Amino acid sequence: MTRREGLRQAHLAIYFILVTFKYRPANGMRRGRMKPVINPKLCKACNICVYICPKKCYTKGTDISETGYFDAVVRFPEKCYNHNREGKLICELCVLSCPDQAISWHPETEEEKKK
Amino acid sequence: MDIFEFYRKDRWPHVFCPGCGNGTVMNCFFRAFNEAGLSLDNTVFVGGIGCSSRVPLYINSDALHTTHGRAIAFATGLKLAKPGLKVVVFTGDGDLGAIGGNHFINGCRRNVDMTVICINNNIYGMTGGQASITTPHDFLSTTTPYGNKEYPFDLAEIAVAAGANYVARWTTRQVHELTKSMKSALQKKGFTLVEVVSQCPTNFGRRNKMADPSQMLEWFKANTVRRDKARIAELDHVDLNLAGQITVGEFVDRNRECFEELIGVEKHG
Amino acid sequence: MRIPPGEYFLQGNDACVEGAIASGVRFFAGYPITPSTEIAEGLAQRLKGKDGVFLQMEDEIACISAVIGASWGGAKAMTATSGPGFSLMQEAIGYAAMSETPVVLVNVMRGGPSTGQPTKASQGDVMQTKWGSHGDYQVIAFAPASVQEMFDLTVECFNYSEKYRVPAFLLSDAEVGHMRGLLRVPEKLKIIDRKEMGIRRTDEAYDVPDDLVKPFPVFGKGHKAIITGMTHTETGMIEPEDSKVHSDLVRRLSEKVLRNRKDINQWEMISEGSKTMIISYGSSALGPKEVATTDPNVGLLRLKSIWPLPEEPIAQAAKGAQRILVCEMNLGQLYFSIKRVAQDAGCKQVELLSKLGGEPPTPSEVRHKIRSMGAI
Numbered sequence: 227m228t229r230r231e232g233l234r235q236a237h238l239a240i241y242f243i244l245v246t247f248k249y250r251p252a253n254g255m256r257r258g259r260m261k262p263v264i265n266p267k268l269c270k271a272c273n274i275c276v277y278i279c280p281k282k283c284y285t286k287g288t289d290i291s292e293t294g295y296f297d298a299v300v301r302f303p304e305k306c307y308n309h310n311r312e313g314k315l316i317c318e319l320c321v322l323s324c325p326d327q328a329i330s331w332h333p334e335t336e337e338e339k340k341k
Numbered sequence: 342m343d344i345f346e347f348y349r350k351d352r353w354p355h356v357f358c359p360g361c362g363n364g365t366v367m368n369c370f371f372r373a374f375n376e377a378g379l380s381l382d383n384t385v386f387v388g389g390i391g392c393s394s395r396v397p398l399y400i401n402s403d404a405l406h407t408t409h410g411r412a413i414a415f416a417t418g419l420k421l422a423k424p425g426l427k428v429v430v431f432t433g434d435g436d437l438g439a440i441g442g443n444h445f446i447n448g449c450r451r452n453v454d455m456t457v458i459c460i461n462n463n464i465y466g467m468t469g470g471q472a473s474i475t476t477p478h479d480f481l482s483t484t485t486p487y488g489n490k491e492y493p494f495d496l497a498e499i500a501v502a503a504g505a506n507y508v509a510r511w512t513t514r515q516v517h518e519l520t521k522s523m524k525s526a527l528q529k530k531g532f533t534l535v536e537v538v539s540q541c542p543t544n545f546g547r548r549n550k551m552a553d554p555s556q557m558l559e560w561f562k563a564n565t566v567r568r569d570k571a572r573i574a575e576l577d578h579v580d581l582n583l584a585g586q587i588t589v590g591e592f593v594d595r596n597r598e599c600f601e602e603l604i605g606v607e608k609h610g
Numbered sequence: 611m612r613i614p615p616g617e618y619f620l621q622g623n624d625a626c627v628e629g630a631i632a633s634g635v636r637f638f639a640g641y642p643i644t645p646s647t648e649i650a651e652g653l654a655q656r657l658k659g660k661d662g663v664f665l666q667m668e669d670e671i672a673c674i675s676a677v678i679g680a681s682w683g684g685a686k687a688m689t690a691t692s693g694p695g696f697s698l699m700q701e702a703i704g705y706a707a708m709s710e711t712p713v714v715l716v717n718v719m720r721g722g723p724s725t726g727q728p729t730k731a732s733q734g735d736v737m738q739t740k741w742g743s744h745g746d747y748q749v750i751a752f753a754p755a756s757v758q759e760m761f762d763l764t765v766e767c768f769n770y771s772e773k774y775r776v777p778a779f780l781l782s783d784a785e786v787g788h789m790r791g792l793l794r795v796p797e798k799l800k801i802i803d804r805k806e807m808g809i810r811r812t813d814e815a816y817d818v819p820d821d822l823v824k825p826f827p828v829f830g831k832g833h834k835a836i837i838t839g840m841t842h843t844e845t846g847m848i849e850p851e852d853s854k855v856h857s858d859l860v861r862r863l864s865e866k867v868l869r870n871r872k873d874i875n876q877w878e879m880i881s882e883g884s885k886t887m888i889i890s891y892g893s894s895a896l897g898p899k900e901v902a903t904t905d906p907n908v909g910l911l912r913l914k915s916i917w918p919l920p921e922e923p924i925a926q927a928a929k930g931a932q933r934i935l936v937c938e939m940n941l942g943q944l945y946f947s948i949k950r951v952a953q954d955a956g957c958k959q960v961e962l963l964s965k966l967g968g969e970p971p972t973p974s975e976v977r978h979k980i981r982s983m984g985a986i
Binding site: 349352382383385387398401402403404405406407411414415416417418419420421422423425426443447469498604605606 | 636637639658659660663665667668669671672675676677678679680681682683684685687701702705827829830831833834835836837838839840847848959
């Protein structure tokens with residue numbers, strides 16, 4: 227590689243890094259997938275999320291939580307509309323409908339991404 | 342702003358029943374409040390008495406928990422004494438339309454700048470399930486054990502006739518439209534009303550074969566008629582609220598002068 | 611905007627308006643009711659634009675509710691009514707007592723019960739002022755007997771309601787409200803404002819200091835105050851199920867006023883120590899005053915404060931007296947409390963001159979009665 231080509235490669239590399247940095251995912255979320263999480267301290271097992279989700283990501287729970295309710299379960303997080311959106315949420319029916327604000331969005335961990 | 346910033350953390354979780362629509366209304370309200378760019382420090386929340394009127398006590402802001410039915414009268418005095426404050430009233434169907442009926446219609450007429458969120462669950466929930474002025478005909482409650490012989494009010498239409506600047510009705514099934522309407526109501530000057538038909542599975546649903554919150558939400562969906570999508574001729578045949586159809590949508594959006602402008606205090610306080 | 615110092619010839623109700631403006635009232639919500647309508651009309655003329663807000667509400671319940679709301683918005687607020695309206699306002703009065711809201715309510719008493727005699731005087735709402743709302747609470751009430759006192763005691767009502775965060779009442783009646791007389795407006799007036807809670811000092815914000823009056827949280831300044839009529843803790847949070855919280859709260863609200871009785875109570879004593887004493891208040895005291903000033907053997911204790919009951923001056927008057935006559939324009943409301951205090955202090959003969967029909971007792975009626983009691 228000549229010196230000129232080397233410089234050009236370096237310029238391109240720097241340019242690439244800057245562009246990637248500029249177009250990184252918003253709100254400081256890691257470049258990754260999102261999943262809904264039900265807070266067991268707040269869920270009162272009303273199952274509105276089970277009813278309202280258009281992709282049927284939730285199911286009724288069978289295990290009793292520490293607060294005494296059969297909390298709903300996030301059975302199919304990968305079916306969620308927001309799953310591959312990398313931070314940009316387009317459906318929030320469950321978050322808005324949950325009367326106890328028990329549902330929130332979290333980035334998937336590394337293990338879950340591998341599944 | 343994170344939705345949890347709106348709540349008093351030492352009071353969470355709230356005491357509302359599992360599946361109560363109040364929590365849904367709060368979520369949509371905070372989303373709308375955030376989008377409208379308002380500040381909690383400059384807002385006062387006023388409530389009457391009842392499950393819906395307990396909502397101000399959970400918000401991380403100044404709250405005025407008043408006597409039954411008089412929330413709009415308190416809010417009128419509060420707003421005119423300090424016009425710089427944003428005043429939001431949380432009330433219920435009985436609190437607004439039954440005992441508070443006189444203050445409701447005069448509040449619309451007077452057009453003081455405030456936003457009223459009426460969480461209409463068609464029942465008196467906090468006291469155990471007595472019939473309300475919006476309980477549909479023939480439905481059961483503890484004071485109508487043989488079926489409600491009276492016909493319900495249409496609170497949104499009353500507000501339109503009385504002169505409110507912005508009136509909308511949605512159910513808790515239509516969360517996105519509800520959020521948008523609440524945002525319009527918060528941004529509009531004058532008396533604005535957003536009526537939310539909400540589920541009370543414990544005291545209304547359970548006595549009328551809809552004990553599960555999902556059953557009530559399904560019932561809302563099945564009976565909802567959207568105002569902007571229905572033909573106007575059909576609306577003449579739509580019965581009063583819930584006696585067959587729930588008409589949802591924006592009823593009126595006008596710009597009558599608000600009371601502060603009329604008496605010249607809007608720049609003070 | 612405030613009336614300049616000097617001498618004026620005014621109606622009682624108009625003097626009340628002047629007293630309110632001099633105190634700094636910035637919000638008035640009223641409903642027309644004889645004989646208090648002149649107060650609403652006077653304030654409708656004076657409160658406009660920057661000076662304040664006047665509202666004619668749809669009913670008396672809306673009036674008192676708006677006044678309480680305005681007080682929480684930081685304004686000195688007042689309403690005026692008479693018997694039927696006063697009965698409607700009772701729930702909100704209880705709310706003002708429980709939430710510790712400073713409000714002033716003028717009750718220009720008229721013949722009752724019910725619609726009664728709209729244009730004639732009575733003193734039939736005296737007990738209702740203290741006991742009208744459900745539950746135990748204390749209020750402050752004054753009874754003016756002249757046009758000058760309509761001005762002075764209105765200012766006192768505002769001062770005391772602000773100082774103690776309690777509803778204050780001006781128990782006028784159709785006679786004093788509609789009589790015309792001399793008003794002398796002084797150069798300087800003592801005005802007291804509420805103790806405002808400091809900004810962002812929320813740790814000491816809910817302390818209960820020695821005078822049992824908590825600092826007043828002004829809305830819109832980030833205090834995140836909760837104001838409620840439900841049983842609440844020191845921080846304002848509702849706790850309806852806790853019996854100790856409720857007991858402490860109701861006792862504090864009562865103690866707050868009773869402990870400061872010496873500061874609040876006002877009265878006028880003529881010929882103290884006489885064997886024959888007349889105890890009266892408001893326009894009923896006009897006839898007895900004539901008797902007491904012309905007859906050296908008869909004394910008069912004219913109560914300017916009605917609530918909390920001024921027990922000390924009554925006991926003082928009863929100590930040296932052989933007989934006491936209580937003059938009231940009702941069937942005996944303060945009479946029984948006065949009788950209890952007087953008999954405990956040593957005076958056995960306590961009788962009542964009860965005048966109904968709308969006119970205050972005349973001097974000759976009073977003289978006739980005390981002669982029948984054994985005086986002279």
